Amino acid sequence: MNTRIQRRNRRLILDAALDVFSAHGFRGATLDAIARQAGLSKPNLLYYFDSKEAIHRALLDDLLETWLEPLRAIDPAGEPAAEIMAYMRHKLRMARDYPRESRLFANEILQGAPRLSDFIASELRALVEDRARLIAAWVAQGRLAPVDPMHLIFSIWALTQHYADFDAQIRLIRPQGDPMQGAEAFLTTLYNRLLAP
Amino acid sequence: MNTRIQRRNRRLILDAALDVFSAHGFRGATLDAIARQAGLSKPNLLYYFDSKEAIHRALLDDLLETWLEPLRAIDPAGEPAAEIMAYMRHKLRMARDYPRESRLFANEILQGAPRLSDFIASELRALVEDRARLIAAWVAQGRLAPVDPMHLIFSIWALTQHYADFDAQIRLIRPQGDPMQGAEAFLTTLYNRLLAP
DNA sequence: GTCTATATACAGATAGAC
DNA sequence: GTCTATCTGTATATAGAC
Numbered sequence: 034m035n036t037r038i039q040r041r042n043r044r045l046i047l048d049a050a051l052d053v054f055s056a057h058g059f060r061g062a063t064l065d066a067i068a069r070q071a072g073l074s075k076p077n078l079l080y081y082f083d084s085k086e087a088i089h090r091a092l093l094d095d096l097l098e099t100w101l102e103p104l105r106a107i108d109p110a111g112e113p114a115a116e117i118m119a120y121m122r123h124k125l126r127m128a129r130d131y132p133r134e135s136r137l138f139a140n141e142i143l144q145g146a147p148r149l150s151d152f153i154a155s156e157l158r159a160l161v162e163d164r165a166r167l168i169a170a171w172v173a174q175g176r177l178a179p180v181d182p183m184h185l186i187f188s189i190w191a192l193t194q195h196y197a198d199f200d201a202q203i204r205l206i207r208p209q210g211d212p213m214q215g216a217e218a219f220l221t222t223l224y225n226r227l228l229a230p
Numbered sequence: 231m232n233t234r235i236q237r238r239n240r241r242l243i244l245d246a247a248l249d250v251f252s253a254h255g256f257r258g259a260t261l262d263a264i265a266r267q268a269g270l271s272k273p274n275l276l277y278y279f280d281s282k283e284a285i286h287r288a289l290l291d292d293l294l295e296t297w298l299e300p301l302r303a304i305d306p307a308g309e310p311a312a313e314i315m316a317y318m319r320h321k322l323r324m325a326r327d328y329p330r331e332s333r334l335f336a337n338e339i340l341q342g343a344p345r346l347s348d349f350i351a352s353e354l355r356a357l358v359e360d361r362a363r364l365i366a367a368w369v370a371q372g373r374l375a376p377v378d379p380m381h382l383i384f385s386i387w388a389l390t391q392h393y394a395d396f397d398a399q400i401r402l403i404r405p406q407g408d409p410m411q412g413a414e415a416f417l418t419t420l421y422n423r424l425l426a427p
Numbered sequence: 428g429t430c431t432a433t434a435t436a437c438a439g440a441t442a443g444a445c
Numbered sequence: 446g447t448c449t450a451t452c453t454g455t456a457t458a459t460a461g462a463c
Contacts, residue, residue, distance in 0.1 A: 038446085039446090042446090056341060056342060057257065057341055058255045058257065058258060058337075058340075058341065059258070060254065060255060060257045060258035061255060061256070061257035061258070061341065063437090063438065063439090064438070064439065064440085065437095065438075065439095073447085074447065074448060074449085075438095075439085075440090076440085076441080076442095076447075076448070076449085077446075077447055077448075079439085079440065079441085080446065080447075081446095084439075084440075085438090085439065085440090136340055139336075139340055139395070139396075140255075140340060142395070142396050142398050142399045143255075143333055143336055143337060143340065143395055143396075143398075144253060144254055144255060144258065145253060145398045146398040146399060146402065150398075150402055153399055153402040153403060154402045154403075154405075157402075157403065158402060158403045161403050162403075178423075180416070180419065181412050181415070181416045183403075183404060183412075184412055184413060184416035184417075185416075187392060187393075187396075187400065188389055188392075188416070188420065190392070190396070191388045191389050191391075191392035191396070192385055192388050192389065194388075195384060195385075195387070195388035195392075196384075198336070198339070198340055199336075199339050199340075199384075199387070199388070201339050201340075201342045201343040201347075202339045202343060202350055203384065205343065205347055205350040205351045205354075205355060206350060206351075206354065206355045206358050206359075206380075207380065208351075215378050215380075215381055216381060218378070219377070219378045219381035219382070219385070220381075222377065222424070223385065223420070223424050226375075226423040226424050227419070227420050227423050227424070235428085236428090239428090260455090260456065260457090261456075261457065261458090262455095262456075270429085271429065271430060271431090272456095272457090272458090273429075273430070273431085273458085273459080273460095274428075274429055274430075276457085276458065276459085277428065277429075278428095281457080281458075282456090282457065282458090
């Protein structure tokens with residue numbers, strides 16, 4: 034029983050599955066495509082995971098741990114505007130470094146969040162409400178410009194994830210160079226102007 | 231040959247198909263689901279359209295005509311900030327009134343724009359470049375704050391379509407009330423602050 | 428024009444040899 | 446642990462009666 038090979042194959046499968054699920058959605062993904070991408074046979078995939086659903090589930094579980102972290106990292110003791118800016122940059126970095134994860138998530142939400150509604154309605158919701166209260170307190174103290182905390186958070190999600198989720202569109206509109214070229218500078222200006230008290 | 235019934239049935243099919251394709255993506259949608267939703271039999275769908283692909287194609291073609299219109303409506307002779315604000319409100323209204331169309335589009339882009347790359351690389355790209363030049367000219371004249379025109383356009387897309395595309399997430403995080411409650415006020419503040427010269 | 432019945436293809440999952 | 450071969454369900458599309 035070689036645990037090293039097992040771990041290597043599980044990783045190969047999950048990496049291939051992330052490629053395929055993020056590019057085609059759950060229904061559009063096939064075990065054949067994942068197996069080909071992973072360099073394994075289809076039955077071998079199902080030796081490591083019970084079902085297509087189980088592979089997808091494993092990807093989401095991996096993702097959700099890292100999904101909350103940037104929001105959690107906002108420090109109540111920090112300087113308000115700087116904390117929001119750092120959060121925005123953190124999310125933008127994730128969109129650049131983990132675009133497949135962003136698209137996996139987007140595919141799920143777009144289709145009504147069938148497999149994520151529990152997570153969103155409990156953990157994510159509680160965390161967002163907590164951070165919204167923090168931001169509202171900062172506003173009340175006059176340390177941030179008056180701004181709706183929920184919409185502020187949504188705006189950061191929308192603006193950063195857009196570069197991962199709509200990457201195909203941006204590349205077709207601006208074929209030359211990196212799709213995220215100039216994004217950080219633009220978003221820094223935008224939030225500096227929005228948040229200055 | 232009753233053209234009135236034909237038109238009515240084509241409309242029924244396309245409306246049902248928009249429901250199903252936007253909610254489940256191309257592969258996730260089934261003719262069974264569309265037929266049930268339309269109140270017709272599956273072979274009857276294929277009497278009006280050659281294939282599942284053809285139904286999808288018809289939806290996209292309908293969509294693309296209306297997709298360019300708000301960008302085109304930006305008036306070079308207008309007051310710069312007011313024109314941008316009007317464009318943003320126009321897009322926000324479309325996200326509210328046509329969320330299924332927004333999700334249909336998002337599904338396509340997310341999966342690499344396989345059926346939209348021609349449209350995006352030609353018509354949309356040309357229009358965006360034209361509008362970017364207009365905005366750049368306004369900036370050069372000092373009538374808008376210095377801002378990257380492309381990223382400004384992307385930001386409006388991201389922030390408005392987010393309310394349609396991520397509607398499921400927003401509803402789970404804020405179960406009470408309308409997901410777009412406060413969105414227009416927030417975005418108005420945001421762009422007022424960003425664009426003031 | 429609309430239906431029931433069906434041909435055909437493909438995808439998820441399993442059997443069983445090695 | 447990994448493979449080939451295969452079972453089974455489901456989806457697109459067609460045939461043909463009415």
